[in-house]
Structure formats: C-alpha cells, structure tokens
Amino acid sequence: MxxxxxxxxxxxxxxxxxxxxxxxxxxxxxxxxxxxxxxxxxxxxxxxxxxxxxxxxxxxxxxxxxxxxxxxxxxxxxxxxxxxxxxxxxxxxxxxxxxxxxxxxxxxxxxxxxxxxxxxxxxxxxxxxxxxxxxxxxxxxxxxxxxxxxxxxxxxxxxxxxxxxxxxxxxxxxxxxxxxxxxxxxxxxxxxxxxxxxxxxxxxxxxxxxxxxxxxxxxxxxxxxxxxxxxxxxFSHVKELKGYRLDVPQVTELAYELSEAGLPLKKGILNMDELLEQLIPYMKKELKVSGEYDSKEKEQSGKEVQKWE
Structure with missing residues (x-):
C-alpha cells in the first residue's frame, strides 16, 4: 500500500x-x-x-x-x-x-x-x-x-x-x-x-x-x-484532453498544430528544447534542398549570360 x-x-x-x-x-x-x-x-x-x-x-x-x-x-x-x-x-x-x-x-x-x-x-x-x-x-x-x-x-x-x-x-x-x-x-x-x-x-x-x-x-x-x-x-492525447475541457502546455499545443499541418513531429513534446530538437533536422533538410535549388538556378543563369555574350 x-x-x-x-x-x-x-x-x-x-x-x-x-x-x-x-x-x-x-x-x-x-x-x-x-x-x-x-x-x-x-x-x-x-x-x-x-x-x-x-x-x-x-x-x-x-x-x-x-x-x-x-x-x-x-x-x-x-x-x-x-x-x-x-x-x-x-x-x-x-x-x-x-x-x-x-x-x-x-x-x-x-x-x-x-x-x-x-x-x-x-x-x-x-x-x-x-x-x-x-x-x-x-x-x-x-x-x-x-x-x-x-x-x-x-x-x-x-x-x-x-x-x-x-x-x-x-x-x-x-x-x-x-x-x-x-x-x-x-x-x-x-x-x-x-x-x-x-x-x-x-x-x-x-x-x-x-x-x-x-x-x-x-x-x-x-x-x-x-x-x-x-x-x-x-499530453500525447491533445484532442482527448480538450474533450475534457483542459488545455495543454503552450509548446505541446504548438507541436501538435505543426504535426497536424504535416510536420513529422513526435507526440507529447513538453518543452521548447524538445521541439527544437525535432524541428532542426527538418529545417536543415529544407535548407539543403533550398540551397541545391538556388545553386541550380545560379548555374542555369550563368549559362544564359554566357549564351547572350
């Protein structure tokens, strides 16, 4: 007991x-x-x-x-x-x-x-x-x-x-x-x-x-x-808690909304450090893709300049 x-x-x-x-x-x-x-x-x-x-x-x-x-x-x-x-x-x-x-x-x-x-x-x-x-x-x-x-x-x-x-x-x-x-x-x-x-x-x-x-x-x-x-x-059960007329921590709410919007975040995030830990790899990936795109654009733009010259 x-x-x-x-x-x-x-x-x-x-x-x-x-x-x-x-x-x-x-x-x-x-x-x-x-x-x-x-x-x-x-x-x-x-x-x-x-x-x-x-x-x-x-x-x-x-x-x-x-x-x-x-x-x-x-x-x-x-x-x-x-x-x-x-x-x-x-x-x-x-x-x-x-x-x-x-x-x-x-x-x-x-x-x-x-x-x-x-x-x-x-x-x-x-x-x-x-x-x-x-x-x-x-x-x-x-x-x-x-x-x-x-x-x-x-x-x-x-x-x-x-x-x-x-x-x-x-x-x-x-x-x-x-x-x-x-x-x-x-x-x-x-x-x-x-x-x-x-x-x-x-x-x-x-x-x-x-x-x-x-x-x-x-x-x-x-x-x-x-x-x-x-x-x-x-706090992994945000919808259920809201059904009981309860809120969740603000960072948990933010993570939940981002997850609902399509970001691959784990459930039950409790503090900002955990949220950043989940977001940074995704952001790096997005920046890398964006950087590759920018490089291709610059390369294509250079070829066009040479062509006109």
Missing amino acids: GIIKAAKLIFDYVKRDEEEQVEEINRAIDNVTLDIKEGDFVAILGHNGSGKSTFAKHINGILMPTEGTVWISGMDTSDENQIWDVRRTAGMVFQNPDNQIIGNVVEEDVGFGPENIGVPTDEIWKRVDESLEAVGMTAYRMKSPNKLSGGQKQRVAIAGVMAMKPKCIILDEPTAMLDPNGRKEVIKTIRELNRKEGITVLLITHYMEEVVDADRVIVMDNGKIVMDNVPREI
Whole structure:
C-alpha cells in the first residue's frame, strides 16, 4: 500500500431543506480507486467541478467518504481516533495563503502548527529554522506576512505545513491567485521539497506547465479518473484532453498544430528544447534542398549570360 490509497471512494454533496429533508444529491467523487507511492510527485488535473479538490479534502480528513475508504500511511481517514495522526502525516496548502497565515510575524506563523500539537519549544524553533530555509524565506522570518508578495506568502504557508513534519503535502491550486513570478517561486519550492526532502507531493492545478515534471498525472472528469499516466503520455492525447475541457502546455499545443499541418513531429513534446530538437533536422533538410535549388538556378543563369555574350 502506498502513502495515499483510495478504494471505491464515493462522495455525495447533499442539499437539505429547512426540515432537514434531502432536496438534492450531487455526486462529486464517483468510485475512485488509486494508490500513490511515497516520495512521488503526482499532479491532478480537471476542469472546475471535476472532483479534484473534493478528493484532496478526503486525503486530509476534511471530508469523509459517503462510501469507500481512504488510507494515509495505512490509517483510515474516517477513524476519529486517528484523524490527528492523519493530518500530521498529510499537510494541506490551500489556494489563498491569507486563509492559512495567522501570525503577525513570519517565524511565529511557521511555529504555530508544531506548538499546537505539543512539540517542545527547542524543537519548534529548530523546525522553524529548517522549514524557512527549505522554502527560501529565512531572510523574511521577522517580517509581517502582510508585507509579503503573494508568492512569498504561499511559501510561508508551505513552511508552516512543513514544520509539522508531514510525509505528504497536498496543494489545492496553490498558485491560482498568484502572478507568473509568484507561480514560478511556489512550483520551484514544491519541486525542491519533493526532490531534496523526499516529501510526497499531490499538486492540484489547472496550469499545465506546472505538471510537466511530475512523476504521474491523473485527470479527473465528473468525479471519475479518466486518465492516469506519466506527463508525456498524458499530453500525447491533445484532442482527448480538450474533450475534457483542459488545455495543454503552450509548446505541446504548438507541436501538435505543426504535426497536424504535416510536420513529422513526435507526440507529447513538453518543452521548447524538445521541439527544437525535432524541428532542426527538418529545417536543415529544407535548407539543403533550398540551397541545391538556388545553386541550380545560379548555374542555369550563368549559362544564359554566357549564351547572350
């Protein structure tokens, strides 16, 4: 069993009237089964309403299954006796960092979580130091969070989760409210935590460029898992992704359009270097043919000049 496992997970949002009678039932998660290995970087994609955020809230025990089971490091999230251990194991970072930052000073905010679970004072400050260093925010430890940029605030929120020493971090669209620079800061931080610290990362996003380096990409639609593979394989299916109302990375889109226009390019190109690697041989071939044509034209032109002379 991996660090995150779901078996036949179903979750219904139930709307009730004033008399607590059921008015409407909307199925947000529909029979989802998956297993995520410890140390993996997994991205979950899906349009609004696909069920990806609802699934994320099950991992941290914020929501409980209507049917089925979710385990975190072997712990059943619906077991009330284990819920705090579940939340120590799987930390959650939300869209808006302002909803998670409560301290007046950065270092106090990062230390709040460990203090809340009874970590000794000396250990708290050690964790604060390590977490701020890991996200590149040590220089801002005495600053007010209100004076930080969006990207910096989100890194502080991540540090606060890290100070709890989780094995896994779930990030629910952590860059949705950030500008491009802030998004780059946060994604770089997440990748380094995964690679250097070995922390399992579950990233929920709608920015395709953020997932090209993931170990695995899961696509959800109408509460179901409809695609599950490595990024290159997922982004090889451009038409299918568009059918699920998703975009693809810009360079992948360009490669796809060029391929549709007749260029012999491989599927699933993920970055500009790969695209250039595919295009340069073709361009050299075209230039060579063009050069030969130009040479023949010059030769013929020379003969015509001699003829008239």
